[in-house]
Amino acid sequence: xxxxxxxxxxxxxxxxxxxxxxxxxxxxxxxxxxxxxxxxxxxxxxxxxxxxxxxxxxxxxxxxxxxxxxxxxxxxxxxxxxxxxxxxxxxxxxxxxxxxxxxxxxxxxxxxxxxxxxxxxxxxxxxxxxxxxxxxxxxxxxxxxxxxxxxxxxxxxxxxxxxxxxxxxxxxxxxxxxxxxxxxxxxxxxxxxxxxxxxxxxxxxxxxxxxxxxxxxxxxxxxxxxxxxxxxxxxxxxxxxxxxxxxxxxxxxxxxxxxxxxxxxxxxxxxxxxxxxxxxxxxxxxxxxxxxxxxxxxxxxxxxxxxxxxxxxxxxxxxxxxxxxxxxxxxxxxxxxxxxxxxxxxxxxxxxxxxxxxxxxxxxxxxxxxxxxxxxxxxxxxxxxxxxxxxx
Ligand SMILES: *Cc1c(COP(=O)(O)O)cnc(C)c1O
Numbered sequence: 001x002x003x004x005x006x007x008x009x010x011x012x013x014x015x016x017x018x019x020x021x022x023x024x025x026x027x028x029x030x031x032x033x034x035x036x037x038x039x040x041x042x043x044x045x046x047x048x049x050x051x052x053x054x055x056x057x058x059x060x061x062x063x064x065x066x067x068x069x070x071x072x073x074x075x076x077x078x079x080x081x082x083x084x085x086x087x088x089x090x091x092x093x094x095x096x097x098x099x100x101x102x103x104x105x106x107x108x109x110x111x112x113x114x115x116x117x118x119x120x121x122x123x124x125x126x127x128x129x130x131x132x133x134x135x136x137x138x139x140x141x142x143x144x145x146x147x148x149x150x151x152x153x154x155x156x157x158x159x160x161x162x163x164x165x166x167x168x169x170x171x172x173x174x175x176x177x178x179x180x181x182x183x184x185x186x187x188x189x190x191x192x193x194x195x196x197x198x199x200x201x202x203x204x205x206x207x208x209x210x211x212x213x214x215x216x217x218x219x220x221x222x223x224x225x226x227x228x229x230x231x232x233x234x235x236x237x238x239x240x241x242x243x244x245x246x247x248x249x250x251x252x253x254x255x256x257x258x259x260x261x262x263x264x265x266x267x268x269x270x271x272x273x274x275x276x277x278x279x280x281x282x283x284x285x286x287x288x289x290x291x292x293x294x295x296x297x298x299x300x301x302x303x304x305x306x307x308x309x310x311x312x313x314x315x316x317x318x319x320x321x322x323x324x325x326x327x328x329x330x331x332x333x334x335x336x337x338x339x340x341x342x343x344x345x346x347x348x349x350x351x352x353x354x355x356x357x358x359x360x361x362x363x364x365x366x367x368x369x370x371x372x373x374x375x376x377x378x379x380x381x382x383x384x385x386x387x388x389x390x391x392x
Pocket of ligand 1: 094
């Protein structure tokens with residue numbers, strides 16, 4: 001940290017945690033209340049029903065006082081038994097972490113690999129499921145928006161692939177970095193468990209995570225024998241019916257969640273999605289004009305919430321990122337596991353607008369020049385032209 005605090009706002013342009021808007025900060029700045037008192041139930045009910053709109057579901061959404069990783073574990077321990085097989089699609093770092101977590105829980109994990117430059121391949125999933133004649137695979141786990149690579153998987157196509165293989169596996173989807181910023185339909189896409197978190201598209205601080213649970217997943221939970229206690233869905237559901245929680249909820253984060261739901265619905269979810277799509281496009285236009293490479297190679301899979309950018313060989317992305325932080329007070333995302341040092345990630349999600357976009361790209365462009373990364377100037381300018389010519 002610099003010895004004196006830099007003036008102005010820090011640019012937190014990592015792909016989550018995202019910038020927490022003042023309106024949410026203010027909504028949380030109240031005394032914590034009795035979570036078993038009369039005032040609380042209204043807040044609990046409002047959060048639970050508002051989340052259904054955001055997940056586009058009539059199914060129950062469970063709220064945990066935990067990071068996203070907790071909701072990953074909850075999805076698995078509620079539905080699976082020791083020795084069950086789960087098919088996981090290795091789209092990048094976060095998919096591999098979910099895979100490792102599953103393996104530790106004692107389920108048999110099978111991995112469909114990718115080159116980390118695209119989303120999951122529905123045809124490969126269909127072929128693998130069609131070959132599973134005995135129905136050993138109990139769940140297919142996919143990360144919707146792979147935050148380490150900037151590739152988004154097409155969940156409705158994956159649902160169609162599972163159906164085409166006439167396979168009964170549950171479909172579980174991690175939307176931690178897409179919910180509330182990219183279109184997502186828990187019901188219409190036939191998802192059984194959706195996993196989400198508070199600190200990315202929902203614009204909240206870290207600390208809450210979610211499971212949206214289909215009727216089929218709830219039935220599966222009745223026979224699942226992995227040990228579970230803190231994560232048990234039925235305990236949550238029983239308490240939630242009266243707007244309460246089985247243990248102390250993160251009350252002040254729920255104040256924030258209530259406000260975040262209001263903000264998303266006031267702007268209109270479809271407008272929120274269009275805004276993110278437009279900023280993602282502006283970012284790719286800048287990257288292209290700089291002559292650099294976007295990591296994701298499949299245009300159908302481009303992420304709306306972040307862009308991972310490859311640096312030319314011999315140039316270290318972490319050195320570049322520290323130059324940007326030191327000189328311009330902006331945090332960019334790092335490369336994770338085998339992408340370390342090779343890519344940087346621009347987060348363009350959450351509470352974000354055109355001038356924040358241009359400030360972000362301007363910081364990247366100046367950083368590229370200061371770090372002697374070979375590039376053409378003018379990326380920020382190209383993004384400005386695009387934004388000005390495509391007003392919403
Ligand atoms: C951030 C993220 C996670 C991890 O969530 P935590 O809140 O850090 O536990 C998992 N999956 C994806 C896709 C993410 O973006």
